[in-house]
Amino acid sequence: MVESASSAALERIISPHTVAEFISKYWEQTHLHVPHEGNPLLRRYLTELVSVDDIDYFLATICGAGPQRWDSLRLSQNGTPIPPAEFQFNERAGFATFDINRILSLYRNGATLIVNSVQQTLFPVATLCNELAGFFGVRVLANVYITPPSGQGFPAHHDNHDVFLLQVLGEKHWTLYGSPVPLSRWPGRADVRDAPREVARDRLCLRAGEALYMPRGLVHEGTASEATSFHLTIGIHPYTWAQLLIDVVSEVQREDVEFRRSVAPQLAAIGDGEGLEEIVAKLSGRLRDGSRLARVVNQKMAEVACGPGPVPAHGRFRRLVDPPGVTLTTLLHVPRDEEVEIHTSEDGIEVISRDKVVTLPGFALPQVQALFSGAPTCAAALPTGLDDEGKLVLVRRLAREGLLEAEVSG
Template sequence: MSILEKLLYPHDLETFFSRVWEQDHLHVRRADNPALQELLPTLVSVEDLDELLTVAYATGSHRSDALCLTRDGHVLAPGDYLRPGGGQPLVQIDVERVLTLYRHGASITLNRVHEALPAVGGLCDELSAFFGVRVHANAYLTPADAQGFPTHFDTHDVVLLQLAGAKNWRVQPPPVQLPTPAMHDGSAAPTGPVTEVLLRSGELLYIPRGFVHQGIATDAASVHLTLGITPYPWSWLLHRVLDELERTDADFRRSVAPRLGRAALDEDRLAGTLAMLAARLVDTERVRRALDHQVAAIDRPRGAPLRGLLTRLTHGEQVTLTTMVRTKRPDRVGMSRSGDRLLLSFGRTALALPAFTEAPLRILCGGAAVCAAQLPAGLDDDGKLVLIERLIREGLLEFADPLAPG
């Protein structure tokens, strides 16, 4: 079961995407998904956020937007808790001042916690791989009976995971249907009925982009994690296709003039030109290339998973025939034949290996835990160990046995 299925259970993915996604909010209650209350602490805890704020942020310089404070729906002036340090846009965070403001009713937003907390980063990576878009995570700490941000809507879909306490949410239909970042207008008035949702610890709330929402903590402090799912609308995809056509097809570069300035265009000629251009636009192979480019852009910054690689490099020589290994992301491994060579690609790495390694490689890259002794014939024991050790060094394989090195 994927992480998304675990989060949304008992709602299956097909039902979610056909009836809920971009259409309505969804509240997953503890009674319906009791496993969620056990899953969330493994991703992030209040103690993790405490250490991030009071230890990591208490020393050195940080980005000025690493955190922000709000109170009663208003953003507090950064000068109230930040001071210059390290040059623009780096600052030093006055953590004692942050905590003082929190004690007096200010809410704390910790931005991009997926960059600092490995488990949250792994969650965002997995969701990003599924959706093919950027997924980020912010953490929100709100004192009892307090409101952080004002009533607003987002231009990305959000998944709220309640870690501690509870929050009362008011959700309304969108004043702007499926807005993109360029369409964010804070003055847009909400319309439609208000739905009240009490989000308790161990519960999830999905809110589509455009839906107006406001959250107020109950009589205890509230801590929740928000996952932001960046949209990739059809219009953006077609823009990329048109960019390629502009570069490669002269008909798309022809000027509409001199007919552009005439009061009456030749309707038949206009319709014929549009039909000709539209036919070239509807090219599934070209659209597929644009989609592949989007997915590659999401994969490229991360490359192979690096966390723990130093330990694996240090202990790689301890691999034995019974050492269990696995590839962390089998869905991101590409394999193709070229003559007597096998091309293996993952992240930003590409390897050319002998073709006779294909059978053991397909098992090693399948995602299941496996050891050298379980690999098929074709390589002797020494060859199997050499192959596994190289893939560990390259960052493709990791140790699956918790008692093994790393």
């Protein structure tokens, strides 16, 4: 496992463990508890990700503004989900109006508050999720759980995705059982037969500023201590080998009529196992096309790449509405998501982006090439051939067109 910039978000969470160690010893195998003593910088980072004020704003402004997705906010108490009808009304087509006063009342009386998909509303969480998605190559979502003192949101259960629990405030006591279905892809509560309490494999206290990784299928339950517990759950949703094979078969059946034929009723009726085996073996042989397999994998990777992607730098819209004054010493760079080509002709220079073509005089070619060389630069550092006023006219024109933007200090 090669550690690179794409693994920086994961490194920040699991330090002092390395990414290579995490993948080889813990990923999809067993839980990992990262205590505060081992990663003292994590606590401050978590407070920058999400706060009580963020949730207060969500309730007062977003939920209070009108209908929202009915599942954007859930409540649970003593291990039992509270029916949505208890705190929302006018449910239509998957949207509902939330009764904020009722929600606060339920929380005061011991209910756990669950805010789903906070990566859609919180910039720092979105950044973290997108960076982790880039590393793992799959969807990454985030939920907030706020549990009152001594409260429990859910009973013993297992998830169908891997999770990182990031404790922001307070403490939560976790009991970890076995994995009756290792790497389960089916979420659900665990009954006594699945995870009897007397065979708990580990008990730990997750304190503020600590992290806990759990592979999917691991049965667990948590209870808040004497203070309110506030944690962020990061869900890593896997793309399994089974899903890959399903995708390959789905593609093959569009091309190969043999895969679209029904299983012969007479074989099913008489239980002709040998005949079925022969047919399945014949069809399986058609799945060994390496180019098709590579095409399906590349398509899946393209879907991930076309997802949310890296979060744009905060403030870029502000700079479009109210751009900073560009001087001779203002550092400028090409926007991260912009691709620019430079073409020359007898009529001058064409700077071509995805959305526009900007025509400039041919004598400015050395300066234009310097501006789009890849490294940030300023008007004063451009090649000779234009005076200072001419350089300023050039860079301000390109900045207005959105082909250059000012570096953000600090």
